Amino acid sequence: MLEEARDGLIDLRHEPDDARGVADRALRLVRLGKLEKMGLATEHAPGVWELGEQLEPTLRELGERGDIIRTMQKVTRADGFERDPMTFDIHSAAPETPIVGRVVDKYLSDELGENLTVVVDGIDGHVHHMSGVEPSKLEDARIGGIIEIGPPSAGRPSDHTIAGVAEDGIYRPSRHREQVRFEGRVPGGDYDGFVDAHVRRLEALRRVGIVERLDADQWRIPEDFERQAAAYDAGRSRQANIRILSTFDLESQIAADGATWLDRRLVAGGISDLAPAGFGQQVNAAMARRRQHLIDQGDAIRQDSGRVVYRRNLLAALTEREVARAGTELAATKSMPFRAVVDGESVGGTFTGTVQLSSGKFAMVEKSHEFTLVPWRPVIDRQLGHEVAGVVQGGSVSWQLGRKLRTRLVTDDVRQTMS
Known part of the structure; x- marks a missing residue:
């Protein structure tokens, strides 16, 4: 017709x-x-x-929507959970409010393999369908794992900080370092790493002409710096922000020896955002089982009033326990022993790979006679197979890369020669 x-x-x-x-x-x-x-x-x-x-585009959209709904019904049934199609939410753009849930399915959205579609069973009782996701953002997202899908960043806190520290259009890392040391608000006290992260942001913005580097301690910042930086980020990607909260499914987290997503929810407390049905109900039941497991392990006690009190620094203690166990198991397959690092210690060696634990993702750093596991950060991904160095602070690592690393390696070589 x-x-x-x-x-x-x-x-x-x-x-x-x-x-x-x-x-x-x-x-x-x-x-x-x-x-x-x-x-x-x-x-x-x-x-x-x-x-x-609009007859043709409307019918095509309705047809595609019908295909999506049938796909969502199929994957939820195959996963062993029947869901009411009335709870299916199909997102054509990034959500305005964050979505947290388990990955039910992920698959290529196009023949070129440039985009993925992910189906998430949310803790809000809805099943969410999101297409057009960059594959790199879901690289570590396993089926059954927990992720968060949020709106695109409207602006980075680091940009706001840089604009606030700058005086007369000039940002000075040395001045910023003095300020944060005086205020003492940096987690773990890693002041150098905190300021270095801002400098790395400026390096990225310099390459696109937004800021100008005058010398090692001076950066020229435009008056509308925050607007230009936000526009640059928006131009690069309008996709949703995706965080991998756990690569482990609920059942694996219940008896895990590390700091799980369930533990972080238990420790945080507060008003529950779990729906009384669907995945929200499953998470609530899993939290109760994990709570009892912690009590049985001596990591928590239930008082006479019924209130559960967790051991001091529970998450850090669980992480340390799991890393020690994983390191010992890896050492049995390698020709070198494992050594755990402590907070404030410097680490260095060859970045040889990563390990997924219930406590998170860890980088494996090897020396000639030993290896260690330290919290992973995206900044070192390009350094795979190369020398890295950093300082462990507050459950993270401040990595020294590029010129700073070369300077440190040269200094270490000189010291070894003199000794």
């Missing part, structure tokens, strides 16, 4: 001599009646119909 329409009009008035077209005309009229109810066709005179301009 779209091909036969002239100026959007199609004439289906009865023609007595066209006996062969009677059945076809009847079918078309039935279809047009359906389209009229959908607001996609209008009968202006008996047998003369106008097809809506």
